[in-house]
Amino acid sequence: MSRITLERVNELLKREEERYHEEHPRSKALFKEAQKNFVAGVPMSWMRIWAGGFPIFVEKAEGVYITDVDGHRYLDLCLGDTGGLCGHANPAIVSAIHKQMQTRGTTTLLPTEDILWVGRELERRFKLPYWQIVMSASDANRFALKAAREYTGRRLTLAMNATYHGSVDETLCFQIGDTLINYPGMMGPLFEDPSVITRMIEFNDLEALEKALATREIACLITEPVMTNVGIILPEPGYLEAMRELTRKYGTCLLIDETHSMCAGPRGFCGDMDLVPDIFVAGKFIAGGYPGAILGFNEEMASWLAQRVPWHTFFGFGGTLSGNAAAVAGMRAALEHVLTEENFARMSSLAAEMEAGIARLIEKYNLDWYVTRIGCRVEFRFSPKPPRSGGEALFSDAPYNEVDIISEGLTGPLEALVHLYCANRGVLLTPIHEMALVGPTATADDVQLYVSILEEMLQELTA
Numbered sequence: 001m002s003r004i005t006l007e008r009v010n011e012l013l014k015r016e017e018e019r020y021h022e023e024h025p026r027s028k029a030l031f032k033e034a035q036k037n038f039v040a041g042v043p044m045s046w047m048r049i050w051a052g053g054f055p056i057f058v059e060k061a062e063g064v065y066i067t068d069v070d071g072h073r074y075l076d077l078c079l080g081d082t083g084g085l086c087g088h089a090n091p092a093i094v095s096a097i098h099k100q101m102q103t104r105g106t107t108t109l110l111p112t113e114d115i116l117w118v119g120r121e122l123e124r125r126f127k128l129p130y131w132q133i134v135m136s137a138s139d140a141n142r143f144a145l146k147a148a149r150e151y152t153g154r155r156l157t158l159a160m161n162a163t164y165h166g167s168v169d170e171t172l173c174f175q176i177g178d179t180l181i182n183y184p185g186m187m188g189p190l191f192e193d194p195s196v197i198t199r200m201i202e203f204n205d206l207e208a209l210e211k212a213l214a215t216r217e218i219a220c221l222i223t224e225p226v227m228t229n230v231g232i233i234l235p236e237p238g239y240l241e242a243m244r245e246l247t248r249k250y251g252t253c254l255l256i257d258e259t260h261s262m263c264a265g266p267r268g269f270c271g272d273m274d275l276v277p278d279i280f281v282a283g284k285f286i287a288g289g290y291p292g293a294i295l296g297f298n299e300e301m302a303s304w305l306a307q308r309v310p311w312h313t314f315f316g317f318g319g320t321l322s323g324n325a326a327a328v329a330g331m332r333a334a335l336e337h338v339l340t341e342e343n344f345a346r347m348s349s350l351a352a353e354m355e356a357g358i359a360r361l362i363e364k365y366n367l368d369w370y371v372t373r374i375g376c377r378v379e380f381r382f383s384p385k386p387p388r389s390g391g392e393a394l395f396s397d398a399p400y401n402e403v404d405i406i407s408e409g410l411t412g413p414l415e416a417l418v419h420l421y422c423a424n425r426g427v428l429l430t431p432i433h434e435m436a437l438v439g440p441t442a443t444a445d446d447v448q449l450y451v452s453i454l455e456e457m458l459q460e461l462t463a
């Protein structure tokens with residue numbers, strides 16, 4: 001077994017932290033200055049979860065590279081936690097949004113002709129006929145759950161334990177034993193006791209799924225087809241198909257959220273399966289990095305929603321900027337020129353090389369870790385085998401990365417070390433996850449760079 005110890009992890013972490021502070025004086029100073037006007041020094045709280053105590057400030061971002069204000073250049077494997085999956089400043093997207101803004105403005109509360117192409121393309125890829133465009137995947141999920149409640153006349157949402165679907169009250173909880181609790185740090189939950197609005201089950205547990213649905217109290221089952229937020233957890237054979245069958249049997253809407261799993265390919269994880277949900281959600285990169293998300297409905301739900309429009313818009317659904325023309329232009333460019341078959345094939349093949357490289361390291365250094373991949377997303381974790389469910393994933397880390405997620409947050413010491421070790425040598429990973437996204441313009445050399453940095457770290461860790 002591996003010779004990694006918590007003591008060695010902490011020793012290297014301290015050294016890497018010092019190096020990070022020394023080599024990023026300008027980012028550090030800007031962060032200090034920003035604390036005067038921004039809560040916790042950042043415009044959005046997630047920007048504080050980077051290891052090292054402060055985030056780098058960006059000077060330039062192009063393709064899969066970022067340059068910071070201290071002059072360091074990074075290979076960006078975070079890609080805005082999927083928001084930048086199309087690559088930064090992608091020329092096709094920049095040009096489409098620029099043209100839209102320059103000639104027709106950003107937002108007029110009127111549609112542009114682009115929606116026709118986008119609607120047809122969304123139906124072709126994701127099989128649902130009717131669409132709405134909103135500003136974020138969180139919004140899309142929130143609105144979808146409201147729609148499902150009203151459509152079914154039921155109150156409860158069913159979600160997978162340890163899932164994440166955005167800032168959506170119904171899914172910001174997790175289950176320990178039989179008790180549902182709100183996420184630690186959740187802001188002003190609607191209900192102190194989330195079981196008023198939510199039920200949770202473990203992913204891949206069909207028996208629990210049927211038991212929950214059979215109460216006929218569930219308006220909507222919201223799920224990723226492959227879990228991504230506590231590490232990649234693949235569905236077992238037949239699980240998604242059974243999910244579709246059971247939700248139909250018990251009159252529950254099935255919402256598939258492919259916001260992250262779209263990294264599987266141009267039609268997402270489910271696109272090539274014989275599986276059509278009632279509601280489909282994707283966001284983050286769908287408008288090429290410009291804020292935008294999509295919300296698809298089946299025929300019945302769409303005609304039920306449409307009946308409300310002549311006499312009333314759907315209040316509590318969307319907002320003034322939803323469906324704005326710049327987002328639609330970005331969406332068309334992203335779907336037409338970037339999120340293509342060819343690009344996904346290349347990205348996935350490079351990601352497979354990365355996965356193989358990390359697998360070789362795991363074997364060479366005799367680590368009790370595993371590496372896994374969906375499409376262009378590669379992830380390794382500090383436990384010997386992939387978990388079957390979110391509940392299993394939450395508590396499966398090796399002792400040298402143990403962290404009390406209730407009181408200490410989500411990042412364990414080895415996790416922090418991996419992130420800082422990579423950042424100090426020119427590679428950015430998504431905070432919290434050991435997750436790497438291979439973007440459209442990445443190269444085999446980029447993959448090699450990341451794998452070789454991991455190897456350097458492992459040599460030191462196991463020395």
Ligand SMILES: Cc1ncc(COP(=O)(O)O)c(C=O)c1O
Nearest residue numbers: 136137138164165166259260284
């Ligand atoms: C599966 C999934 N759905 C929805 C969201 C929410 O996306 P956003 O934060 O862009 O609203 C996330 C965010 O990480 C996610 O992972």
